[in-house]
Amino acid sequence: MPASHTAEHASHDLRHHFADMEQQKETATLGMWLFLVTEVMFFGGMFCAYLLYRLDYYTAWVAGSERMNIYLGTTNTAVLICSSLTMVLAVHFAKLGNRKATAIFLILTIVLGLGFLGIKAVEYHEHWVNHEVPGPNFHFEAPKPGASLQYSPKNVEIFFSLYFAMTGLHAIHMIIGVGLLTWLLVRNARGDFSPYYNSPVEMTGLYWHFVDVVWIYLFPLLYLIRHK
Amino acid sequence: MASAAITQDEKTNYLNADYGIKSWLLTTDHKRIALLYLISITMFFFLGGFFAMLIRLELLTPAGDLVTSDTYNKLFTMHGIVMVFLFLIPAVPTVLGNFLVPMMIGAKDLAFPKLNLASWYVYMLGGGWVLYAIITGGVDTGWTFYTPYSTTFSNTNVVAAAVGIFIAGFSSIFTGINFIVTIHRMRAPGLTWRRLPLFIWSNYATSVIMVLGTPVLAITLLLVAAERLFHLGIFNAQLGGDPLLFQHLFWFYSHPAVYIMILPGMGVISEVVTCFSRKRVFGYDFVALASICIAVLGFLVWAHHMFVAGISVYAAMVFSLLTFFVAIPSAVKVFNWIATMYQGSISFETPMLYAFGFIGLFTMGGMTGLFLGSLGIDVHVHDTYFVVAHFHYVMVGGMVMAYMCGLHFWWPKITGKMYPEGWAKLSALLTFVGFNLTFFPQFILGYMGMPRRYHAYPPEFQVLNVLSTAGASVLAVGYVLPMIYFVWSLRYGQDAGPNPWRAAGLEWMTSSPPPTSNFETTPVVTWEAYNYDEIDKQQEVPVAS
Numbered sequence: 196m197p198a199s200h201t202a203e204h205a206s207h208d209l210r211h212h213f214a215d216m217e218q219q220k221e222t223a224t225l226g227m228w229l230f231l232v233t234e235v236m237f238f239g240g241m242f243c244a245y246l247l248y249r250l251d252y253y254t255a256w257v258a259g260s261e262r263m264n265i266y267l268g269t270t271n272t273a274v275l276i277c278s279s280l281t282m283v284l285a286v287h288f289a290k291l292g293n294r295k296a297t298a299i300f301l302i303l304t305i306v307l308g309l310g311f312l313g314i315k316a317v318e319y320h321e322h323w324v325n326h327e328v329p330g331p332n333f334h335f336e337a338p339k340p341g342a343s344l345q346y347s348p349k350n351v352e353i354f355f356s357l358y359f360a361m362t363g364l365h366a367i368h369m370i371i372g373v374g375l376l377t378w379l380l381v382r383n384a385r386g387d388f389s390p391y392y393n394s395p396v397e398m399t400g401l402y403w404h405f406v407d408v409v410w411i412y413l414f415p416l417l418y419l420i421r422h423k
Numbered sequence: 424m425a426s427a428a429i430t431q432d433e434k435t436n437y438l439n440a441d442y443g444i445k446s447w448l449l450t451t452d453h454k455r456i457a458l459l460y461l462i463s464i465t466m467f468f469f470l471g472g473f474f475a476m477l478i479r480l481e482l483l484t485p486a487g488d489l490v491t492s493d494t495y496n497k498l499f500t501m502h503g504i505v506m507v508f509l510f511l512i513p514a515v516p517t518v519l520g521n522f523l524v525p526m527m528i529g530a531k532d533l534a535f536p537k538l539n540l541a542s543w544y545v546y547m548l549g550g551g552w553v554l555y556a557i558i559t560g561g562v563d564t565g566w567t568f569y570t571p572y573s574t575t576f577s578n579t580n581v582v583a584a585a586v587g588i589f590i591a592g593f594s595s596i597f598t599g600i601n602f603i604v605t606i607h608r609m610r611a612p613g614l615t616w617r618r619l620p621l622f623i624w625s626n627y628a629t630s631v632i633m634v635l636g637t638p639v640l641a642i643t644l645l646l647v648a649a650e651r652l653f654h655l656g657i658f659n660a661q662l663g664g665d666p667l668l669f670q671h672l673f674w675f676y677s678h679p680a681v682y683i684m685i686l687p688g689m690g691v692i693s694e695v696v697t698c699f700s701r702k703r704v705f706g707y708d709f710v711a712l713a714s715i716c717i718a719v720l721g722f723l724v725w726a727h728h729m730f731v732a733g734i735s736v737y738a739a740m741v742f743s744l745l746t747f748f749v750a751i752p753s754a755v756k757v758f759n760w761i762a763t764m765y766q767g768s769i770s771f772e773t774p775m776l777y778a779f780g781f782i783g784l785f786t787m788g789g790m791t792g793l794f795l796g797s798l799g800i801d802v803h804v805h806d807t808y809f810v811v812a813h814f815h816y817v818m819v820g821g822m823v824m825a826y827m828c829g830l831h832f833w834w835p836k837i838t839g840k841m842y843p844e845g846w847a848k849l850s851a852l853l854t855f856v857g858f859n860l861t862f863f864p865q866f867i868l869g870y871m872g873m874p875r876r877y878h879a880y881p882p883e884f885q886v887l888n889v890l891s892t893a894g895a896s897v898l899a900v901g902y903v904l905p906m907i908y909f910v911w912s913l914r915y916g917q918d919a920g921p922n923p924w925r926a927a928g929l930e931w932m933t934s935s936p937p938p939t940s941n942f943e944t945t946p947v948v949t950w951e952a953y954n955y956d957e958i959d960k961q962q963e964v965p966v967a968s
Contacts, residue, residue, distance in 0.1 A: 212531035214945075218608060222534045226604045229634055233596050237638035240672050241646070244657060247668055330654035349662040356655035356662075360646060 208392035216391060223394045231405050234368075238409055241361050245416065248353055255350035258338070259358070260420035262327060264318055268418040271314045275407050278307035282403045285379075289388050289396040297388070297396070301380045304403070308373045315366055322355070329356045358417055365413060368406045375399045436839070436936040451536035452939055457522035458837070459543050464518060465906070467509040467550060474502035476899065479861075479892040487879035495878035496563035497579065503566030508588050509550050511818055512680060515687035516598055516633075517546070519829045520626045522837060524602055526930035526937065527620050529611025529946040534604040535597075542597035549591025556583035565876065567677070570658040570669040574650040582651050585644040592637045592644075595683075599633030602626055611929070613948035620928055620952055621710050625690030628714035632679045632686075632721060640676035643669065670732055674725035682721040684818060685785070686714055688825025689756055692778050695832050696760045698926040699775035700767030703953040706759045713752035713759075720749045730801045739798055746796035753789050757782060772924070773847035777828030780855045784820025788813060791866065806876075809869025812862045820858055827854065827905065834909065835923045839935040840916030846908045853901035860894025925962060927953050 213219040249256050285300035326334035333355070335348035379399055382388065388396060437454045447455060477498050481489040490498065521539065525532055533539050556562055562584040564573040573581050606627050610619075647669070649655045656662040658669045697704045704710060726734055726742040734742075760782055769775070791813040794800045804810060827850075835841055864887035869875075873884050880888070922931040933942050950957065 210536075211940075212536065212609075222604055222608045225607060226535060226538075226600055229600045229603055230596075233600070233634050233638045236635055237642050240639045240642035240675075243672065244646075244668055247665065251665075252663060329656050347663065352656050352662050353659075353664055356650075356657050359653075360649060360655060360657065364642075364645075 208389075220394055223398055227398045227401050231401065234405060234409075238361075238364070241357065241364070242412070242416075245357050245361070248350075248357065252346070252350040252353065254344055254346035255348075256354055257344060257420050258335075258346045259351045259354035260418060262322075262325070263418040264321060265418055267314050267318050268414060271311050272410065272414050274307050274311045274314070275410050278304050278311070279404055279407045281307060282400050286393075286397050286400040289383070289393040290390060292388070292390045294383055294386065294388070297383050298380060301376055301383065305373055305376045305380070308369055308376070312366060312369055312373075315362065319359075327355050329359065361413055361417070365406065365409055368409070372399075372403050372406055375402065435938060436934065437939045438838075438936050440939045449540075451532070451540050453521050453525050453533050453536065453539055454837075454937065454939075454941075456539050456543055457518050460513065460517040460521060460546070463543075463547060463550065464510055464514050467505055468514075468902075471502055471505035471510055472899065472902065474498050474505065476895065478502060479895040481878050482880070482888045483892045485880050485882045485885050485888075490878065492878050493563065496565075496876070497561035499876060500562050500565050501557055504553060504562065504584060504588065506818075507566055507680070508591055509546075509553060511684040511822055512595060513546060513591075513598070514684075514826050515691065515822070515829065516602070516626060516629055516683075517542070517594075519622075519691065519826070519833060520598070520602065520629075520687060523622060523833065523930055524605060524626055525609070526933070526941050527623055527928055528606065528609060528614055529929045529942060529948065530605060530609035531940050531942070531945075533601045534609055535601050538597050539601055542594040542601070545597065546591055546594035549587045549589070549594065552583055552587030552590060554587075556580045556587060559583065567673060568644065568647055568669075569673075570647065570650075570666045571660055573647055574658055575661075582648045585648045589641050589644050589648070592641045595633045595637045599630035599637070602630040603634065606630075611946050611948055614929075617708070617711075618948060618950075618952050619711075620690075621693035621704060621707070621714075622687075622690035624711040625686045625693070625714045628718035629683050629686045631715075631718050632683050635722070636676040636679045636683070639672060640680075643672040643676070667729070667733060670729050671726065674728045675722075678725040678728065679718075679721040681814075681817065682717050684822045685825075686717060688781065688822045688829075689714065691825045691829035691832070692760060692781050693756075694926075694928070695774045695778045695828055696763050697953045697955065698832075698924050699770050699772060699778070700764045701955045701959055702763055702767040703951070703955060704759065705762035705765075706755075707952065709755050710759050713755040716752035717749060720745065720752070724749060724796075727796050727801075730798060731805050743796055743798050747793065750789065750793055757786055757789075773842075773844060773851055774828050774832035774924075776848060776851040777824050777831065777854075780851065780858075781821055781824040781828060784816050784824060784855075784858065788816030788818075788821055791816065804869055806874055807869035808865040808873045808875055811875050812865035812869060815862045815865070820862070824854065824858075827851075830905070830909075832924070833930075834912070835919030836930060836935050836937070838913060838916070839919050840912045841919050841923060842905075842912045842916060843908050846904060850901050850904040850908075853897055853904065855901075857894050857897030857899075857901050861891050861898055862894070864888070864890045864894075925958060927955060927958055 209216055209219060213222070281300045281303040285297050285304060288296035288300060322328055326332055329352050333352050335351045337348050338345050376399065379396055382395065437452055447459065450456060450459075477490070478495070481487065481495055481498075483489075487495065521533070559580050562577070562579045562581055564577050564579070564581060568581070568585065573585075606619075606623060646655070646657050650657060650659065656664055658664045658666055660666055693704055693710060724742055724746045726738060727746045730739050730743075760778075791809070795804065795810060795813055831842065831847055868884055868887050868891075871884070873880055919935050921934050923935075924931075929942075929946055929948070930937075932946065
C-alpha cells in the first residue's frame, strides 16, 4: 500500500487530541483494561457473597446445585468458548482489513451469543416451573430425616437468589455484548475499519472474552458442586 | 504573524468559541463539561444544604415539634444521599479535576472526551432518580441503606434512590478511568511523573479508588434493589442471610469514598500553599506518595464502621490498627504543608485563607478519627453526635473548604475574571467561624451522649444545639455569598490576565480563559514542579531593568 494512503488513513481516524495513532491505540487499550478491572470488582461483590454463604451453608449449596441442568450448562459453556474463538478470528481479520471475513465471524459470534442466551432462557424456565425462583412461590423440599444430605430449604433460597443474580447479571452483559457486536457489524459494513484503525473491534473482543471468563467461573461454582 | 496569532488567541477562548445551548450540551471540551458539572453540582449542594437547614431548625428545640420523626428520618437521609453521592464525591474531581487535569499535564483534552460528556449525562440521570425519590416521598433508611431495614421494613422509595446512586456511580467510574488513562498517556513531553503537580497525583489516587471501589457499591445497591423488587434473599435474615455482609460490602466502597472526597481537596491545598508561600513544596515525593498510601490503606480499614455491629474482637483489633496507619500519610501531608510555609513569603489572599481553614479543620477531623478508631472510645461514642461532628470536620471543614479554596484559586483561570477580594475574604472568615460554631458543639454533645438521627432530645442539650443551629446560619451565609460574587464577577470582575497569582504550573501559561485546545503549541517541560525560586527571580529581572 502506498505511503500516502497510510497517511490519509491515519489523519482521518486520528482524534484531534492525540499526537499519533499509536498514542490513540494505547489509550484505548489502557482504558478498556481499566474498565474490565471495574467489572471484576462489580462481579467480585457477588462472588464474595457467594463465598461467605457457601462456607456457611455448604449442604444447601449442594442441594441447590443438584437442581442445575448440567447438560444445558455444559453445552452453554461450549457455546461460549466457541464464541470466543469466532470473536478472536473477527479481530484477526479486522486487523488484516478483510471486511468479508470480519463480518462472517462477527455474525457467528452474535449467533453463538444469542444461542447461549436462548439456552439460558430454557434453564430459567425450568427453574420457574419447578418453583425454584426466589420469592413467595419458592418451594424446596426439606430433606427426609436420616438422609445423607441435611440442609435448610431457606438456605437453598439464598443459593438460588445468588444464582439468578449472578447469571442474570452475566446475561445482561451478554446482551450488551451482542448489541456491541451488531454495532461493529454496521461499522464494518460501512468500511470504518482498516489495518490502521480497528480499536473498536479489538476492545469489544476484550469485553467479550471477559464476559466468557466470568462464565468459566460461574459454571463450576454453580453447577458442579456435588455431594461427596 | 506572531502578534496576529497572539491577538487571535486572546479573543477566542473556550467560552466564546461557540454559542448556543447545543454547543454546551453536546460539547466534548473538558472545560465546558467542567462548567456543566459546576452548575449541576452547585444545585445539588444547595438542595442538600436545604435539608441540613431543616434538620438544624428541628433541633433548635428539644421537643420534636417542627417535623414528625418520620419526616426527620427522611430529611437526614436525603441530606446524606444528596451531599455524599451528588456533591462530595464528584465535586473536586469533576469540576476542578475536569478543568485542570488536561491543562496541568499539557494535553488538549482528556483521553476520552465523549466518555467525559457521557459521565455528566449519567450523573444527571442518577441525580434525576434521586430527585424522583425525593419528590415521591423521600427515603428514610439513612444514606447507608442498612439491611434488613432497607430491604424488608422501610416502606419508602428505597429502590429509586438506590438506582439513582447506582447510576451516578458510573459517572464516577467513567471519570476515574478517564483520569488514569489521561495521566498515563497524555502528558506533555518532559513532564515526568516526578514533575507532575501534586493535584495530579491526588486525582490519580482518587481515580484508583473510584475505579476499584465504586463497582462494589454498585453491585451492593443493585442487590438491595433486587431484593425489594424480585424478592431475592441475599441479605434476608429470615432465610439465613447475613446483614453484616451488606455492611462489609457497603463500607468496602463507602469508607474509601471518604478518601475520594478528601484526596482531591488535599491536591488543591498543595497547589495553593506552595503558590502563596512562594516556595517549592516541602518533600514533594512524600506528599505524592502519601496520596497513593492513603488510597491503598483506605481500602483496608472499612470495618472500623462496624466495631459495635458484631464483628469479632480479633477482626476489630486488626481494623483498629490499620485505621491508625492511615493517620501516617495524612499527617505527612499536614506536616509538609506547614513545613512548606516555614520561611516562605506567605501572603493572605482568599485561597490561602481557605487553605489555612482546611489544614486546621482537617487536622481536628483526622485526630478525632483516631478517637473513633480506638475500640474502647468507639463503643462509647458510636452513633452519637461525636461521629457526626468528626466526619463533618473532614467533609465540610476539609473537603468543602478545599473545594472553595480551589474555586477561588482557579476562578480567574476558568472565567478570566477576578472575584472581589474583600467579599471573598469575608466569606472565608464566615465559613470558618460558622463551621466551628456549628460542629464543635456537636463533639461535646456526642461525648455527653446525644445520639444521632433523633428529632427530639433532652432539654439539657438545648444550649449546644442552639449554638449549632446559629452556626449553621452563619455557614449558610458563607456559602451563599461566594455564589453571588462569583456570578457578579462574570460581568463586573477585573480581567485576571493569564497568571494573576504568579503561580507555577502549565495551566497558568496559557491565556485566561484558555483557548479550546488549551495551548497554542504542546508545551515541553524542562523544569521541576513548583519552581517558585526561578519564577520569582525571572520576574525580578524586568522590574530591575
